[in-house]
Amino acid sequence: xxxxxxxxxxxxxxxxxxxxxxxxxxxxxxxxxxxxxxxxxxxxxxxxxxxxxxxxxxxxxxxxxxxxxxxxxxxxxxxxxxxxxxxxxxxxxxxxxxxxxxxxxxxxxxxxxxxxxxxxxxxxxxxxxxxxxxxxxxxxxxxxxxxxxxxxxxxxxxxxxxxxxxxxxxxxxxxxxxxxxxxxxxxxxxxxxxxxxxxxxxxxxxxxxxxxxxxxxxxxxxxxxxxxxxxxxxxxxxxxxxxxxxxxxxxxxxxxxxxxxxxxxxxxxxxxxxxxxxxxxxxxxxxxxxxxxxxxxxxxxxx
Amino acid sequence: xxxxxxxxxxxxxxxxxxxxxxxxxxxxxxxxxxxxxxxxxxxxxxxxxxxxxxxxxxxxxxxxxxxxxxxxxxxxxxxxxxxxxxxxxxxxxxxxxxxxxxxxxxxxxxxxxxxxxxxxxxxxxxxxxxxxxxxxxxxxxxxxxxxxxxxxxxxxxxxxxxxxxxxxxxxxxxxxxxxxxxxxxxxxxxxxxxxxxxxxxxxxxxxxxxxxxxxxxxxxxxxxxxxxxxxxxxxxxxxxxxxxxxxxxxxxxxxxxxxxxxxxxxxxxxxxxxxxxxxxxxxxxxxxxxxxxxxxxxxxxxxxxxxxxxxxxxxxxxxxxxxxxxxxxxxxxxxxxxxxxxxxxxxxxxxx
Amino acid sequence: xxxxxxxxxxxxxxxxxxxxxxxxxxxxxxxxxxxxxxxxxxxxxxxxxxxxxxxxxxxxxxxxxxxxxxxxxxxxxxxxxxxxxxxxxxxxxxxxxxxxxxxxxxxxxxxxxxxxxxxxxxxxxxxxxxxxxxxxxxxxxxxxxxxxxxxxxxxxxxxxxxxxxxxxxxxxxxxxxxxxxxxxxxxxxxxxxxxxxxxxxxxxxxxxxxxxxxxxxxxxxxxxxxxxxxxxxxxxxxxxxxxxxxxxxxxxxxxxxxxxxxxxxxxxxxxxxxxxxxxxxxxxxxxxxxxxxxxxxxxxxxxxx
Numbered sequence: 031x032x033x034x035x036x037x038x039x040x041x042x043x044x045x046x047x048x049x050x051x052x053x054x055x056x057x058x059x060x061x062x063x064x065x066x067x068x069x070x071x072x073x074x075x076x077x078x079x080x081x082x083x084x085x086x087x088x089x090x091x092x093x094x095x096x097x098x099x100x101x102x103x104x105x106x107x108x109x110x111x112x113x114x115x116x117x118x119x120x121x122x123x124x125x126x127x128x129x130x131x132x133x134x135x136x137x138x139x140x141x142x143x144x145x146x147x148x149x150x151x152x153x154x155x156x157x158x159x160x161x162x163x164x165x166x167x168x169x170x171x172x173x174x175x176x177x178x179x180x181x182x183x184x185x186x187x188x189x190x191x192x193x194x195x196x197x198x199x200x201x202x203x204x205x206x207x208x209x210x211x212x213x214x215x216x217x218x219x220x221x222x223x224x225x226x227x228x229x230x231x232x233x234x235x236x237x238x239x240x241x242x243x244x245x246x247x248x249x250x251x252x253x254x255x256x257x258x259x260x261x262x263x264x265x266x267x268x269x270x271x272x273x274x275x276x277x278x279x280x281x282x283x284x285x286x287x288x289x290x291x292x293x294x295x296x297x298x299x300x301x302x303x304x305x306x307x308x309x310x311x312x313x314x315x316x317x318x319x320x321x322x323x324x325x326x327x328x329x330x331x332x333x
Numbered sequence: 334x335x336x337x338x339x340x341x342x343x344x345x346x347x348x349x350x351x352x353x354x355x356x357x358x359x360x361x362x363x364x365x366x367x368x369x370x371x372x373x374x375x376x377x378x379x380x381x382x383x384x385x386x387x388x389x390x391x392x393x394x395x396x397x398x399x400x401x402x403x404x405x406x407x408x409x410x411x412x413x414x415x416x417x418x419x420x421x422x423x424x425x426x427x428x429x430x431x432x433x434x435x436x437x438x439x440x441x442x443x444x445x446x447x448x449x450x451x452x453x454x455x456x457x458x459x460x461x462x463x464x465x466x467x468x469x470x471x472x473x474x475x476x477x478x479x480x481x482x483x484x485x486x487x488x489x490x491x492x493x494x495x496x497x498x499x500x501x502x503x504x505x506x507x508x509x510x511x512x513x514x515x516x517x518x519x520x521x522x523x524x525x526x527x528x529x530x531x532x533x534x535x536x537x538x539x540x541x542x543x544x545x546x547x548x549x550x551x552x553x554x555x556x557x558x559x560x561x562x563x564x565x566x567x568x569x570x571x572x573x574x575x576x577x578x579x580x581x582x583x584x585x586x587x588x589x590x591x592x593x594x595x596x597x598x599x600x601x602x603x604x605x606x607x608x609x610x611x612x613x614x615x616x617x618x619x620x621x622x623x624x625x626x627x628x629x630x631x632x633x634x635x636x637x638x639x640x641x642x643x644x645x646x647x648x649x650x651x652x653x654x655x656x657x658x659x660x661x662x663x664x665x666x667x668x669x670x671x672x673x674x675x676x677x678x679x680x681x682x683x684x685x
Numbered sequence: 686x687x688x689x690x691x692x693x694x695x696x697x698x699x700x701x702x703x704x705x706x707x708x709x710x711x712x713x714x715x716x717x718x719x720x721x722x723x724x725x726x727x728x729x730x731x732x733x734x735x736x737x738x739x740x741x742x743x744x745x746x747x748x749x750x751x752x753x754x755x756x757x758x759x760x761x762x763x764x765x766x767x768x769x770x771x772x773x774x775x776x777x778x779x780x781x782x783x784x785x786x787x788x789x790x791x792x793x794x795x796x797x798x799x800x801x802x803x804x805x806x807x808x809x810x811x812x813x814x815x816x817x818x819x820x821x822x823x824x825x826x827x828x829x830x831x832x833x834x835x836x837x838x839x840x841x842x843x844x845x846x847x848x849x850x851x852x853x854x855x856x857x858x859x860x861x862x863x864x865x866x867x868x869x870x871x872x873x874x875x876x877x878x879x880x881x882x883x884x885x886x887x888x889x890x891x892x893x894x895x896x897x898x899x900x901x902x903x904x905x906x907x908x909x910x911x912x913x914x915x916x917x918x919x920x921x922x923x924x925x926x927x928x929x930x931x932x933x934x935x936x937x938x939x940x941x942x943x944x945x946x947x948x949x950x951x952x953x954x955x956x957x958x959x960x961x962x963x964x965x966x967x968x969x970x971x972x973x974x975x976x977x978x979x980x981x982x983x984x985x986x987x988x989x990x
Binding site: 387389417418419420421422423426427429431434435436437438439440441448449452453484486497500 | 886887888890891892893894895896897898901905906909910983984985986
Binding site: 172176178305 | 700704707708711712714715821822824825826827829830832833834836837841921924927928931932935936946947950951953958962965966969
């Protein structure tokens with residue numbers, strides 16, 4: 031076919047190995063699509079703002095999050111304390127900022143743990159294939175069907191309520207979707223024509239993995255990772271709300287929401303501020319994840 | 334008056350990348366009992382033409398911009414949804430390209446056959462089922478009374494296309510539109526399916542529009558032929574006229590791509606180049622960039638008009654339509670002369 | 686079909702056994718015993734109590750003992766609440782949780798599925814955008830945020846509904862609503878996705894070409910396949926509603942199993958944790974079994990293939 035095509039006037043040039051290696055258009059296309067999605071872009075911007083607020087904020091605030099002032103206990107928002115103070119007279123704004131630090135930290139670290147487990151597990155299953163793959167994925171199916179929040183609770187009870195344990199415990203239950211996605215991507219790629227083409231053109235294994243497998247599985251992995259961050263933050267807040275997660279005097283948004291909920295009949299702001307920031311962060315991450323999915327995986331963005 | 338009279342049909346798709354002019358001012362007519370073939374490469378607008386007639390294109394992004402389609406005195410393109418439903422499946426039926434995806438996998442064959450009847454008439458379940466079984470027998474499905482209870486996935490592709498034909502014809506429509514009914518099937522099954530359509534047409538007197546990219550299919554079955562390219566009709570006439578007296582270079586080039594019509598050992602011919610991007614406005618002859626004839630002058634006109642030769646044979650205006658030079662004479666030397674034995678790659682135009 | 690169900694039942698039993706074993710050894714690994722905390726008890730009395738509950742024996746032996754008891758429906762005593770057996774607690778609190786969870790599931794399905802169907806059929810109109818934005822809100826507002834917010838609005842500001850207790854229908858609304866709304870959001874999104882996939886199929890075009898009315902296309906041709914994602918989600922939804930009930934029952938002071946489980950976890954009430962984990966897991970395993978059966982029943986390709 032190739033020599034026939036080259037003789038024809040006006041026919042497209044035969045595909046060269048260089049063209050096969052051009053993965054960059056996928057990313058620039060994705061970026062162009064993402065830029066058009068105002069909701070996703072706004073979410074990204076808002077998420078960065080929240081991140082800055084939580085990370086930088088405490089250094090700029092005149093208050094110490096642990097400093098109690100019982101004379102200024104549970105005051106509503108004012109010029110001194112923009113978010114008001116809690117029942118022990120601690121400035122709520124600093125508490126929300128520092129709570130956010132812990133919540134975001136859990137989100138990032140636990141997601142990394144789940145990413146590590148999920149990618150290794152999924153890639154192994156997909157690469158080996160056959161019976162091993164079937165068995166490994168059946169195991170994932172089984173775990174999917176289990177009450178995994180109960181397990182996180184049990185883990186926290188059994189091993190004490192430390193922050194680092196929580197990272198691992200949450201990461202250990204949130205890797206299932208990641209494993210499925212990576213496996214599907216690997217299997218998909220193994221039989222795709224351009225990989226076969228790359229093999230037949232004599233590209234080395236390492237190059238195929240570097241230039242084709244990783245860039246092509248990376249898209250869905252980024253999407254799932256973005257959506258895992260809010261999921262693990264939710265789980266952390268859930269545990270902290272029940273008193274099984276972050277322990278006082280440290281606070282995460284879940285702890286603050288719990289404190290607020292106990293006092294909401296009189297001091298509603300104690301609930302409203304942390305709940306607002308928590309919900310806003312989840313909104314942003316979910317919209318960003320959806321936007322990334324639409325941008326990186328145009329096939330599934332048909333609707 | 335013809336059963337269906339289409340004139341100036343224009344269908345555009347408003348996509349992110351611009352307006353795709355899928356069908357651009359197409360006119361033709363079909364009489365009762367007649368078979369019209371519409372041929373062209375993929376993306377030539379032949380399927381969109383058919384979907385536009387029954388307004389089955391997804392809107393948005395698709396939109397029928399202008400034109401009329403007078404069916405038995407009524408304009409299909411101006412009908413309300415309710416009026417349209419009375420026509421669809423009752424007076425005009427359709428068969429689709431891929432029988433594997435065109436039947437609902439969640440419903441029994443019987444349900445789907447009976448539905449076509451019950452939507453359009455007050456027939457009771459028992460009588461409808463009897464008719465459904467009879468319809469299956471007529472398209473040659475053995476043990477129809479048992480197999481009517483099956484689900485589509487229990488049937489092979491050829492059998493499913495038979496079911497599609499039975500379903501389309503169960504209401505005795507005046508017009509059957511078959512959109513590449515054999516493309517997804519094995520070669521041996523293709524002939525059977527076409528024969529079934531022909532038999533049923535003879536018996537019921539149905540008019541048929543047969544869409545295909547296979548000129549061989551057209552030669553064997555059609556009375557009239559439209560050759561489409563880039564959303565426009567390039568040449569139309571009786572099958573004999575289009576085959577033996579082809580005027581337009583595109584038609585001539587298309588004929589060259591039929592492997593069975595060429596000498597044994599001849600290198601397979603593909604039309605050089607790719608069809609034009611329909612998202613960009615095309616001025617002049619759409620085939621001009623790929624035309625093998627020497628480019629003596631610029632393309633003709635804005636949109637070349639169809640010239641009627643007086644006997645129903647029409648073709649788009651072109652510098653070379655009256656040229657008697659055979660297309661081989663204008664092809665590059667090595668292509669015309671080279672004889673390579675055993676190169677049996679499929680030759681769909683341009684897809685080198 | 687019978688073979689399929691039998692196989693799945695067997696699988697479910699194995700899963701339950703595994704869950705029980707993991708739970709048991711997780712609890713057993715925890716240092717100390719439930720009786721060593723908080724109260725100052727004389728060591729010899731502590732030893733006596735621990736001997737009574739079998740804590741002087743090795744873990745493996747205790748595991749078999751408890752397994753045999755469990756199979757006989759004897760879940761053991763509550764370690765923290767004297768004179769209460771776990772069976773008693775379940776008998777008292779399970780009906781409450783069952784009612785709460787059942788109502789939440791009904792709310793989720795009755796709101797979510799119609800919303801998803803409408804959004805899919807009317808896609809890219811306000812009938813799609815509005816419910817889907819609300820659904821996104823529902824997914825981002827977890828029950829422990831939505832619950833206090835609803836309580837604040839309807840209970841404290843508007844004074845329409847009681848915010849604590851479980852004494853009659855007006856007490857049910859907020860807890861069941863909180864729990865149901867979150868999952869209504871998931872069901873709406875899944876149903877919309879499933880219906881959209883069906884509506885884009887080639888055979889929908891075939892049905893339109895037959896002149897089938899749009900309503901019939903939606904309900905007869907698309908609903909069966911379109912509901913499969915939502916039905917598949919019933920298992921995870923039940924698991925979510927159970928863990929959601931931990932929070933909701935705490936917020937609204939509902940005397941259900943969720944509150945007991947949280948208290949058990951905080952106080953190291955071993956038998957209570959074990960019994961409730963097994964009960965929850967059994968519920969979820971049964972639900973997943975029902976979902977598997979429903980999937981086969983809905984999809985003819987699975988039934989015959």
